[in-house]
Amino acid sequence: MADTAKSGEAIIRLENIVKRFGGAQALSGASLTVRRGAVHGLVGQNGAGKSTLIKLIAGLHRADEGAVETDGKAYDRDPRSIAKRAEAYLKASGLVPTFTVGEALFLGRELRFPGTPFLDRAAMRRKSAEILERYFGLALPHSALIADLSAAEKQIVQITRALIANPKVLVFDEPTAALVRREADLLFQLIRRLSAEGVTVLYISHYLGEIVDLCDTVTVLRNGRDVATLPVAETSAAEIGALMVNRAIGDLYPKPAVAPGAVILEVENLALAGRFEAVSLTLRRGEVLGLTGLVGSGAKEVVRTLFGLDRPTGGTVRVKGETVFSVDPAAATDRRLALVPEDRRRDGVALDLSVTENTTLASLDRFSRGLIDRGAERRQTEDLVKRLEIKTDGVEALVKTLSGGNQQKVAIAKWLSRRSEIYLLDEPTVGVDIGAKVEIYRLIGELAERGAAVLVLSSDIEELLGVTDRLLVFFRGRVTRQFISSETSPGEVLADVTGAHETLRHAG
Incomplete structure (x- = not known):
């Protein structure tokens, strides 16, 4: 793969970059230096300039001011140079769903028999199979459609496509947004291996824990400028987050003190065959209750069942003292339940409205009244x-033009307009930057202050402890532990989430 002899030298250097789009200034003097063979993190809120900076490196944009160097060479506009750099830019949306795996892997650089226009399909199969086996230990059917692959398999196709070109630099832009934890861990192993072989990795993520676990160095962008470049070994996720939002880290979880009121939701021995069993919990007005567990623990299915998306096979649910049987989403909505789903773009909002x-x-x-007022x-x-x-250009703006955090707020606004009383929030901050997360945490607190009851499902343990009053841990389809959030450390919760303690307890 890449040459490791010059490890430590700068392979990417951007100095005092200014970039404008019309009247908007995306970058205002940003600088970035990435060392050869490093795993370099790049973080910042939405709008901080990350995507613009990466597209400059890939040759997709040109700076208005400042200097760009890649591999010791000044930026140039030669189309072949741009295409070569752009090959290493990996983004989750970079595949055509109707292409086969083979078509996606070699699009634009098909192998041909020497001196002829004819495709050497056998050579392409051999080369892709070699890389898939070497780095992933698997085989993907050459004729499989991209649309039929899992999120992890799509990610593998993207990476394999880049590795075929023997890149010196790989840029990963939010690579784990659609991956479960096990798949993400496999990706991290691959990135560490590539780095050990001399490939330089520029890694962009909203998940600061990933930055701390994976990267050697991190650069923080804020308002179009770099505000810090730090060695990760000497930096915490909390310190990185504070630099991103320019506020004390204690302000990340602006939770108001609310005295819980009357019980509004009661769940007793709820069961869904093959998913969870004997789940009991209570939720009061003004209370924020957290749920967490590994994928397959049953926590997500409980939320779906409470909203009527899945039919329970046992147990009872009472809303304001009234027993609810065979609830469907319409009935749940009538009883003032609201669900803000994890995949807001698919299930939470209508992007083209x-x-x-x-x-x-x-x-x-x-x-x-017959006609809409x-x-x-x-x-x-x-x-x-x-x-x-x-943050929107106006109430008639299409939701697809909003940032992820603001789309999430619109998903919540829909239920506020409905005057909901029980909010079921499924991974409410997934895929949004840390500034938007703080705003969503503030909103959760406001809902509780107004007397709503809020149930938050999240895989981010620190987030749950920061915004909730109580926390229930799910393990293999059962509630195994209840914690008082203010009296609990992330390590204690993690031990139960991963099954270190399997003492089953009733949580009410």
């Missing part, structure tokens, strides 16, 4: 946009 249309989607009966609908939306501090 406006902020207003999304906000009032679950409460149109409030604005309809557009004025009342707009006033409701403007009020919620202001209240939730949703």
Whole structure:
């Protein structure tokens, strides 16, 4: 693979980069130096300039001011040079769903018989099979469609495509957003192996724990500038986060003190065959209850069942004292339950509808007397946009134009418009930057202050301990432990999440 002889020298150098798009300034003097063979983290809130900086390195943009060097050579606009650099830029959306694995791997650089226009399909199969076996220990059918692959397999195709070109630099842009923990761990092993072989890795992620576990060095961007470049071994995730948002780390979890009120949700011995059993819990007005567990622990299925997406095979659910049988989503909504799903772009919002249309989607009966009262609908939306501090060009802007954090706020606004009382939040901060996370944490606290009951499912233990009052741990389909969040450390929770303690306890 890459030459390791010059390990430690700068392979990427950007100095005082300025980049404007129309009247907007994306970068305002940013600098970045990446050493050969390093795993270098790049972090920042949405809008900090990460994507613009990476596209400059890949040759997809040109700086208005400043200097760009890759592998000791000044930036140039030769199309062949740009194409070669862009090959190493890996992003989750970079594959065509209708292509086969073989077509995706060799698109634009097909192998041909020497001196002919004919494709050497056998050579392409051999080369891709060699890399798949060498780095991943698996074989993918050459004729399989990209659309039929799992998220992890798509990631493998992207990486294999880059490795075929013998790259010196690989840029990973949020590579674990669609991966479960086991798949992410395999990716980290691969990145460490590539680094050991001399390949330089530039790693972008909202997950600061990944940066600390994986990277040698991290550069923090804020408002289009680099504010720090730090050795990861001497830096904590909390310190990195504080630099990103320019605030004390203690402010990350702005949880108000709320005295819980009456019980609003009671679950007793709830079961779903093959998924979970004997789950009991209570939730009070003004309370924030956390759920966590490994993939397959049953926690996610409990949330789905409470909202009526899955039918329970046993147990009872009571909402405000009324027993609910065979709930479906419509019945759950009528009882003032709200679900903000993990995949907001697929299930939580309608991307091609406006902020207003999304906000009032679950409460149109409030604005309809045969015809929709557009004025009342707009006033409701403007009020919620202001209240939730949703950053948008206007209430008629399409939701797909908003950042991930603001899309999540629109998903919550939909249920506020419905006047929901019980909020089921499934991984509410996944895929959003740390600044947006703080705003979502603040919103969770506001819901509790207003007397709503909030249930938060998350795999981020520190996040749960920061925003919840109590925390239930799921392991192999059962609730195994209850914690008081303010009296608990992440290590204690992790021990139960991973099965270090399997003492089963009732949690009510």
